[in-house]
Amino acid sequence: MTREELIEYISSQYNADAEYPWMTSPKNAVFRHIGNKKWFAIIMDIPRSKLGLDSDEEISIADFKCDTILISTLIQENGIYPAYHMNKEHWITVALDGSCADEKIKWLLDRSFELTAPKVKGKNKQASK
Secondary structure (H helix, E strand, C coil): CCHHHHHHHHHHHHCCCCECCCCCCCCCEEEECCCCCCEEEEEEEEEHHHHCCCCCCEEEEEEEECCHHHHHHHCCCCCEEECCCCCCCCEEEEECCCCCCHHHHHHHHHHHHHHCCCCCCCHHHHHHC
16 A cells, blocks of 8 residues: 555545644644544655665655554564554554555554544443433
């Protein structure tokens, strides 16, 4: 999945538009929930060396929030790395260079969206009445 394909998918699946908050990095995009403004995806271009790869060539990546229990297993897979520029305990980085399957990227995005979604208040209170 390319950067452009992921942006289009996020827009159509979650009705979320890319925000470009950094003047010094105008291509870096953030996607937020409408209700609580929490980030659920970040798309950036970084040197491959930032992921521990043997090149300074630019690569597009996406950061997703992830279940802490899954991170150590996921980073063993092709195209998935410890989070770049985010908390490595709660986030992962996915290379957008074809090394990670599109379906896996969509699954990780779905999990990130769920983990950062606004909390439903009073749900248990309503159920017990």
